[in-house]
Every structure is written in C-alpha cells, then in structure tokens.
Amino acid sequence: MSSLGHDIYHGIGIARIELRRSLRKSFRTRKRKLAVLGFVALFSPTLFFWGSIAYDAGKEAMRQGKLPIDLIGVQLSLLVVVFVVMGALRVVQQGRPEGESLLLTATSPRAVLIGQTVHSTVQLVGFVLFPTVLFAGAFALGAGQPSVLLTAVLAVAYFSRLCRYSEPSWVNSSYWGSCGVGGSGQPVAPSDSSFSWY
Amino acid sequence: MGSDSLTEAHDRERGDDTDLAIRTNELTKSFGDHVAVDHLNLAIPQVHVYGFLGPNGAGKTTAMRMLTTLLPPTEGTATVMGTPLTDREAVTRHIGYLPEDPPVYEELTGLEQLSYAAFLHDIPDEVGTGRIKDLLFRFDMTDYADRRISTYSKGMRQKIGLIQALLHEPAVVFLDEPTSGLDPRAARTVLDVIEELVDEETTVFLSTHILSVVDELADTIGVLHEGRLVAEGSPDDLKHRAETGEERTLEQAFLEVTADHQESEDTAEIQS
Numbered sequence: 001m002s003s004l005g006h007d008i009y010h011g012i013g014i015a016r017i018e019l020r021r022s023l024r025k026s027f028r029t030r031k032r033k034l035a036v037l038g039f040v041a042l043f044s045p046t047l048f049f050w051g052s053i054a055y056d057a058g059k060e061a062m063r064q065g066k067l068p069i070d071l072i073g074v075q076l077s078l079l080v081v082v083f084v085v086m087g088a089l090r091v092v093q094q095g096r097p098e099g100e101s102l103l104l105t106a107t108s109p110r111a112v113l114i115g116q117t118v119h120s121t122v123q124l125v126g127f128v129l130f131p132t133v134l135f136a137g138a139f140a141l142g143a144g145q146p147s148v149l150l151t152a153v154l155a156v157a158y159f160s161r162l163c164r165y166s167e168p169s170w171v172n173s174s175y176w177g178s179c180g181v182g183g184s185g186q187p188v189a190p191s192d193s194s195f196s197w198y
Numbered sequence: 199m200g201s202d203s204l205t206e207a208h209d210r211e212r213g214d215d216t217d218l219a220i221r222t223n224e225l226t227k228s229f230g231d232h233v234a235v236d237h238l239n240l241a242i243p244q245v246h247v248y249g250f251l252g253p254n255g256a257g258k259t260t261a262m263r264m265l266t267t268l269l270p271p272t273e274g275t276a277t278v279m280g281t282p283l284t285d286r287e288a289v290t291r292h293i294g295y296l297p298e299d300p301p302v303y304e305e306l307t308g309l310e311q312l313s314y315a316a317f318l319h320d321i322p323d324e325v326g327t328g329r330i331k332d333l334l335f336r337f338d339m340t341d342y343a344d345r346r347i348s349t350y351s352k353g354m355r356q357k358i359g360l361i362q363a364l365l366h367e368p369a370v371v372f373l374d375e376p377t378s379g380l381d382p383r384a385a386r387t388v389l390d391v392i393e394e395l396v397d398e399e400t401t402v403f404l405s406t407h408i409l410s411v412v413d414e415l416a417d418t419i420g421v422l423h424e425g426r427l428v429a430e431g432s433p434d435d436l437k438h439r440a441e442t443g444e445e446r447t448l449e450q451a452f453l454e455v456t457a458d459h460q461e462s463e464d465t466a467e468i469q470s
Contacts, residue, residue, distance in 0.1 A: 013317050017314050021303055021306065024305040099301035101295055102301035103318070105267065105268070105290045105293060106315065
C-alpha cells in the first residue's frame with residue numbers, strides 16, 4: 001500500500017493540475033472572461049463598503065488598546081475546517097473525477113481524493129481570498145499595524161514556494177521539514193526541466 | 199469452439215500463472231439483474247496480441263475495466279502478470295490503459311498532459327523527459343506538444359492517450375477501440391505501434407469491433423457475446439469451418455458465431 005506521504009505528494013500534484021485547469025477553463029472563452037469582469041464590477045462597490053467598516057473596526061480595536069488574537073485564532077481555525085469540509089462535500093457531490101481511468105490506474109484512490117479535496121478547498125478559498133485580504137488589510141491599516149498583513153502574505157508565499165519546488169524526496173522523512181514545519185529540510189532549487197511545474 | 203469446451207480447455211491449461219500475462223477464472227460482473235460479463239475464462243500468454251471482439255454491449259469494456267482494476271468483479275478472480283486484481287497497486291504498475299475516450303484534459307497542452315502522467319507514474323524527470331520526447335517523435339506529435347489539447351483533432355487526442363498509456367513501459371497494454379474515429383493514416387500509425395509493442399515484449403489486449411484490425415494484428419481472437427466468451431482461437435482457426443473444411447472471412451465467422459448463440463438462447467427462452 002502506498003504511504004500517506006506519497007499520496008499527499010501525488011494529491012498536491014493532482015490539485016495543482018486541477019487548479020490550473022479550472023483557471024484556464026474560467027478564462028477560456030470571451031464570454032467567460034466577460035462574466036468574470038461583470039462579477040468583479042458588481043461586487044467591487046460592496047467590497048469597498050465593507051473595507052471601510054473593517055478599517056473602522058481596526059481603529060476601534062486600536063483605541064481600546066487590545067486585539068482579541070485568541071478569539072480571531074479560534075475563528076480562523078474553524079474557518080479552515082469549514083472550508084475543508086465544504087471542499088470534501090463538493091468532491092463527494094461531483095462523483096467520479098474527470099480522467100479517472102488515468103488517475104486510478106496511475107495512483108491510489110486516496111491520492112486522488114486528497115488531490116480533489118485540496119483543489120476544491122483552494123477553489124472555495126480562492127473565491128473569498130480577495131475580499132478576505134481586503135478586509136484584513138483594511139483592519140490592519142485601521143489598527144495601525146500594516147506589517148501584520150504583510151507578514152501573513154509573505155509567510156503564505158514562502159510556504160507555497162517551498163512546497164512547489166521540493167523534489168520527490170520530500171515525500172519521505174524530510175517532507176514536513178522541507179515544507180518549513182520544523183526539521184532541517186531545505187528547499188530545492190527550481191528545476192529547469194519540463195517537469196518543474198509540479 | 200463453444201463456451202463449455204472453451205472453459206474445459208482453460209481448465210486444462212490452468213496451472214502456473216507466472217507465464218501468463220492475463221488469467222481470468224469465472225470472472226463475472228453484474229449490474230443488478232443484468233450480467234455484463236458472464237464467467238469469463240481467459241489465459242493469455244505474455245508477449246501476445248489478444249483481440250477481444252464483440253458487438254456493441256457485449257461486455258468488452260466492462261471486462262477491460264475489471265482487468266484494469268477500475269471495476270470490482272462480482273464473482274471470480276483474475277491475475278495480470280501473475281498479480282491478483284485485489285492487489286490494485288501492483289497490478290496498475292504492470293498495465294497501461296487507453297479507453298475509447300482518451301483520459302486527456304482539454305485545458306492542458308500535450309506536453310503538460312504527458313508530464314502529468316509521468317508524475318503520477320513516479321517516473322523521474324530525466325527519464326520521463328526523454329521518453330516523452332521519443333514517443334512524441336514516434337507519433338509525429340513533436341510540433342503540436344505545446345498546443346492545448348482542446349485544439350487537437352480526435353486522432354491527435356488518441357495519440358496523446360496512447361503515449362500516456364505507454365509512458366511507464368507497462369508489460370500489458372489494454373486498448374479499447376484504439377482506431378475508432380481515426381483517419382486511415384492515424385489508424386495506420388496506431389497499428390504499427392501495436393506491432394512494435396509486441397517486438398518490445400509487451401502484451402496487447404485489444405478490444406475492437408473492427409474485424410480487419412484484429413485479423414491483421416491478433417495472435418488470438420476471443421469473441422464475446424452477451425457477456426460470454428463464445429469462441430476463441432487464432433484468426434485462421436476462426437476462419438476455417440471445422441465441419442465442412444471450407445474457408446470463410448473473419449466477418450462471416452464472427453456473424454455466424456454470434457448468430458449461433460443468439461439462436462440457441464432464443465430457443466432456450468421459448469422452451470422455458
């Protein structure tokens with residue numbers, strides 16, 4: 001039986017390809033591009049309205065002299081769980097994955113499930129990512145702490161980069177280390193080959 | 199050869215599975231009351247082209263999906279390269295599968311698709327890049343590798359699907375209607391590749407309803423009708439009418455074999 005680390009490695013590769021596909025699908029035709037633009041145009045004023053509220057909330061929190069970090073932490077953790085559950089439910093609802101005869105004759109069903117769930121979760125997060133960053137940014141600005149947001153963005157970007165360019169060896173014992181979760185694993189330099197995308 | 203005598207012949211041959219590429223014992227798949235594959239017994243040697251013939255709905259694809267671990271059998275057992283189907287991971291290492299509708303993604307380029315397949319098969323970068331390059335060249339697809347698959351013709355998709363099935367150099371390749379919808383030139387390429395595969399010591403399990411394809415390529419032909427194996431033998435065996443000694447075309451043989459079984463079933467139904 002394939003190891004969990006190996007399945008996670010394959011799952012992340014599957015999720016990357018699925019994300020690439022869904023992004024390309026979203027912008028494939030002129031009609032779809034226009035639909036995305038229309039969606040953005042429709043909701044942008046609302047975002048700015050909520051952004052100003054977040055800014056005021058940040059100012060108020062600063063005036064009171066303390067940020068409820070514990071509460072925010074718990075809420076954020078719950079939010080992550082909610083997204084993962086929603087992503088998993090979407091996968092169950094969708095049924096058989098596209099290209100199942102390739103996926104299931106090349107890797108384990110567990111890897112496919114992990115890949116589809118990660119893709120679905122990231123897609124859901126992607127829908128709310130821009131408004132979330134906007135609100136968090138406005139709140140941090142209001143609180144006079146713009147570096148909080150910048151640090152979070154840089155941390156996410158760094159983590160993604162570490163995982164993106166790791167070679168298959170990180171599947172084994174060095175997996176968590178090379179992804180920056182403890183251990184002494186170091187990122188591997190980006191490869192120039194045609195396979196560097198995974 | 200009737201299905202009972204075929205079963206007996208397989209029983210006699212039954213023995214060491216390690217010499218066989220594919221062995222099935224009473225392999226059956228039912229969907230509710232409908233029996234799609236009915237007690238199928240096959241013993242296919244290694245480095246062999248096995249032509250799996252049958253009309254639409256005969257159960258060819260269902261049998262193939264069971265042998266590629268995509269469908270669990272309702273009854274019976276099977277091994278691929280001596281490995282039981284229950285050991286899914288080991289079986290999938292030995293097989294390549296090209297279904298009738300190739301599993302390729304329209305949003306990717308040909309090269310991205312093949313790189314993805316290489317990644318899933320755990321082929322190291324340096325090996326995979328070389329193999330992809332060679333196979334693209336062999337299939338005359340090098341110039342189109344960076345184009346999105348959505349812009350490909352049916353034949354080009356079929357070629358990418360076939361390259362994908364061969365990328366990890368499997369010992370057994372399952373091809374479901376590999377020439378369907380292809381123009382004569384593309385079909386010729388696919389047939390030439392199948393011949394080359396056997397030279398490279400690969401076993402090919404070829405499902406089709408195009409008789410000329412199996413007549414040209416197959417070492418053994420099995421005819422499936424309503425889920426049952428109703429005839430099996432070399433193309434020459436099937437063309438030779440044992441009762442009268444006269445020769446017939448493969449098409450005539452196919453029609454006679456499937457009609458015989460249809461008639462006997464109808465008679466049995468009326469009697470019951």
